Amino acid sequence: MATEVPAPTIGLVLRAESRRQESSAALNTSQRGKLGQFFTPAPAADFIASLAVLPQSGSIRILDPGAGTGSLTASLVARLIEERPDVKISVTACEVDPHLRTALQATLDDCVNTAANFGVHVQVHLVERDFIAWATRANDMPGQPPEPFDFVIMNPPYKKLAASSRERRSVAAVCTETTNLYSAFIALGVHLLSSRGQLLAITPRSFANGAYFRPFRKYFLERMHLDRVHLFEARNKVFADTGVLQENVIFAATRTNGVDRGPVVVSTSRSYSEEVRQRSVPYVEMVHPEDSEYFIHISADEEDTALTASHASLPCTLPDLGVQVSTGRVVDFRSREHLRPDDTPGAVPLIYPLHMGAGVIKWPVQGAKKNNAIMLNEQTEKLTFPSGHYVVVKRLSSKEEKRRVVAVVFDPGQIDRKRIGFENHVNVFHANGSGLQQEVAQGLCLWLNSTILDRFIRRFNGHTQVNATDLRNLRYPSVEQLTALGNSWQTTTWMTQEEIDELVQQIVR
Structure with missing residues (x-):
């Protein structure tokens, strides 16, 4: 399923994967639950990075919020080194957990050194802070406000937010009301994107419907166009070495501020290594124009489309x-x-x-x-x-x-x-x-x-x-x-x- 990283940079991805496995094994269950941490395996990171629409030249700014050990950054930088060696790369990675920063810094340094071996310029900055506080400038945190990013690539933490929590209040003050850390991260990622910038993410699927996520969906859909959505048929394959069962979705979306409403590519596979099936879906089939709830209907295949048509043909509300x-x-x-x-x-x-x-x-x-x-x-x-x-x-x-x-x-x-x-x-x-x-x-x-x-x-x-x-x-x-x-x-x-x-x-x- 994942785009294969060419031989010259595969070591960068493999070394990042080794750090991920070591850090994941060392993370105790209570700490994982407290921070909502589920690190991105290399196959998922490579696939997410493959969805980026790369510029032909110039410079790009990458943001990896909740970077963990840097797997997503490593995969995206590896692809850029191979496909766009003339592009100057700037990476900002945020990580709140001090236990992960040594591994993350090692991955960032590895990105710089690997790129230098190929004559590619990579600059990195590790933000040793909570991403939400940094992105919203909460608590009068020192430092320059974040500039717009060309790519935000993320596997955000999964954890509910209490109505009175600092994180929830901070995000609401900047962009939208939200009920979960992962949707808070996505909302701030949208907030920090440049025009035509791209958000690449793996998250739970639950944001697509339900009353709790309505304000978030409205904020997201009014600013972003979904380019690609990928579903996994087997929940236990996504984070196989963590034992988590989660209905996840991988998606790529572009900041268009509501201008672009073109078709969306929807794909499915059972796991990373198995065949990917994909099709193009009209945007209005995925997001119904008259739906005040802003539900996102992800039809994985023709059977889903038939179900949607059957449901739509029912006579009554x-x-x-x-x-x-x-x-x-x-x-x-x-x-x-x-x-x-x-x-x-x-x-x-x-x-x-x-x-x-x-x-x-x-x-x-x-x-x-x-x-x-x-x-x-x-x-x-x-x-x-x-x-x-x-x-x-x-x-x-x-x-x-x-x-x-x-x-x-x-x-x-x-x-x-x-x-x-x-x-x-x-x-x-x-x-x-x-x-x-x-x-x-x-x-x-x-x-x-x-x-x-x-x-x-x-x-x-x-x-x-x-x-x-x-x-x-x-x-x-x-x-x-x-x-x-x-x-x-x-x-x-x-x-x-x-x-x-x-x-x-x-x-x-």
Whole structure:
């Protein structure tokens, strides 16, 4: 998969890889988790560097934020030495971890010395600081503000940012609100790019959709054009020697400030060494012009395109159906004093994911670690819903779970209470805060449990959460189709997956 580095400079890449392996082996698990560090293997670094569109002459400025041991820099410099020996190269590498700086400095010196052997000028600068503080000039940090860079090449750290964190506030003050270190690094990389400068990165795929990343996507897409997106079919191949399972994407994007909206090259492979399949996708297929959420639809192949077309052909949105979906209103740690482990006089059911069974709610669950009920009073009534038929969907699933979307129906005929509480780890489909028509609820539950819907979610959602925003942005069968589905479900027994899919195929065409 990776572009092969020619023989004269392959030693530079191999020596950087050796430093990466030694540093990765020495890094303890707690330190890796604290800093979100997953170092870039040489095959990935070579491939990312191969996506750079190199200038014919002049000078270029390269930024490697969170540089680790310098693998990405080494691969890009090696390519430049071979293909553009007349270009003057300036490299700025940032690294906050003092344990890595010796290895990083060795890689930077290696770049300078290797280039000099070929008559190529390389200048390097190691920033021994936190990249976000340096890039945003936070805390009155001394030094000149960064000049625009021609290339920003990165494997940023992966770690959630608390709303009150210094990093999150600093990035928001300079460019955009963001919720993860990796998206903060990308946003600042965009901020530091020159016009027509290129961003080259390997990151989690989760930024492509979901409510939390919406401000970041808006900021990114208004300034950048995606040139190339590469997906891996096997998650365990990307960072093979770290044991991490992550849905990663490699991408190249150019700073165009919204001018260029040309096609995007989308490619896939199982691992670094296996065959790459690629195709050109119209930009409007990847980023729908009317989508206020700025979702990025990465269609890996023709099957994905067919799924997209099938989804787009569905007749209705949730507003068309008169249906809304919300995250459960009860956040248990905020309502602890009102929660009860068992059914109690004055309490109403509180539904967690653990109460979700084969198409229905099973309540109460005796001996559960979570509570079964919430006391109904003036403080909690607004957190509950009136009795009725609701469709409940799990918000979280494991990466290896058979289904990404798991839906059930809350049936008031089986649990006869005047109000119900839904905990924050589930999403609830309702009609203006009340229950749905029974047949519509049953049909919606079957549709959400269909294989075609699950395949769509899995291919286009880069994370294991199914948030209310994700569900709002889907298209759905019509009320008539949902009613027909619902009438076909005898609620005394739950259908097999084959029966659900056959029914959906018959009714939803």
